[in-house]
Amino acid sequence: MRPLAFAVLVATAQLASPxxxxxxxxxxxxxxxxxxxxxxxxxxxxxxxILRAIFEPAGHKVVxxxxxxxxxxxxxxxxxxxxxxxxxxxxxPDFVFPEEPVSRNRYCFFTRPNDxxxxxxxxxxxxxxxxxxxxxxxxxxxxxxxxxxAARFEVVAGDDLTLRLARMMQxxxxxxxxxxxxxxxxxxxxxxxxxxxxxGCEAPLYGYVAFSPTNPRxxxxxxQFSRGIRQLRADGxxxxxxARYGLRDWR
Numbered sequence: 001m002r003p004l005a006f007a008v009l010v011a012t013a014q015l016a017s018p019x020x021x022x023x024x025x026x027x028x029x030x031x032x033x034x035x036x037x038x039x040x041x042x043x044x045x046x047x048x049x050i051l052r053a054i055f056e057p058a059g060h061k062v063v064x065x066x067x068x069x070x071x072x073x074x075x076x077x078x079x080x081x082x083x084x085x086x087x088x089x090x091x092x093p094d095f096v097f098p099e100e101p102v103s104r105n106r107y108c109f110f111t112r113p114n115d116x117x118x119x120x121x122x123x124x125x126x127x128x129x130x131x132x133x134x135x136x137x138x139x140x141x142x143x144x145x146x147x148x149x150a151a152r153f154e155v156v157a158g159d160d161l162t163l164r165l166a167r168m169m170q171x172x173x174x175x176x177x178x179x180x181x182x183x184x185x186x187x188x189x190x191x192x193x194x195x196x197x198x199x200g201c202e203a204p205l206y207g208y209v210a211f212s213p214t215n216p217r218x219x220x221x222x223x224q225f226s227r228g229i230r231q232l233r234a235d236g237x238x239x240x241x242x243a244r245y246g247l248r249d250w251r
Contacts, residue, residue: 021059024221026051026209027081030066034186034245035086035103035207039064047085047102049241051209054228055221079214082221086207096218100226101206104250107138108181108201112169117176119200129154131165131177138178139202163193170194182247189246204250 026048028036036045043049044064052062065081072084073092086103087095109119109130117128122145134157137143146153154174156164162184165177176199187193209225211218232238239249 021061022217023061023063024051024055024083025063025065025081027065027067027072027075027084029069029072032086034182034247036064039066043244045085046241046245046247047207047209049244050102050229050232050238051085051225053232053237053241054225058224076210076212077214079212081212082215082218083209083211085209087210088205088207092210094213095210096213096215096222097208097210098222098226098229100229102209102225102229103182103207104204105207106181106201106204107142107178108184109176109178109199110166110169110184110196111176111199112172113195113197115175115197115199117199119176124200125149125152128152128175129173131156131168131174133157133161133165142178142202162187166193166196169196182245185246 026036028045028047030036030038032045034043034045035047037043037048048062048064055062067075069084072081073087075081076084076095077092086101086105087097088105089097111117118124122141125145130152131154132138132142132146134155138146154168156168158164162177162179165174165179166187168174169177181198181201184193184196188196209222211222215221229238232241233249233251242248
């Protein structure tokens, strides 16, 4: 190839490729659906779709990897991966957090549809048998009630726990169960749980895409994320992404 023709080809390729295009490696547990799901699935999770909608128009490629949460935090901290969603501030205070959250996380109580009971604090749990997951923390009030009145709680462990709790309640083995509202909404959307009634929630927490403290571009990506999700919210794309998982914007 003649030198002039080669130079033109290189210049054209550079113009066609966005500056600083990178592969953005994101890591999360596969069981976190709808936040993050199995890598390679048709729906990899709404947080992953939000990241793609923000970063891929700029030429970056967002790739999801699956690890358990403890290892994911360690590998993001070391810089092996760029970020993990949907993380609370106190879970990784040394990470780089955007101004804007990627999710609202809220534990709610669910009952059978014909049950009029409402949760409005630990005192209202008296006389109820409540299903919970072994090893989960549900916030200070519920955790304290579990410690003080263990007999009121039916603890389960293993796989497909939300579905198991819903079926236990349908069979009247428990009166209610506690679960994260987005997870229940996703299962309802897939029509795999029996009819449920929301019966009160704890105060919400907000999850963030937590970027690696060792990656020099984390602050740039965090700022770009905040600008991007505001634009997604303004133009309706955020609502369309969430709708694919049976969810609504939390604002």
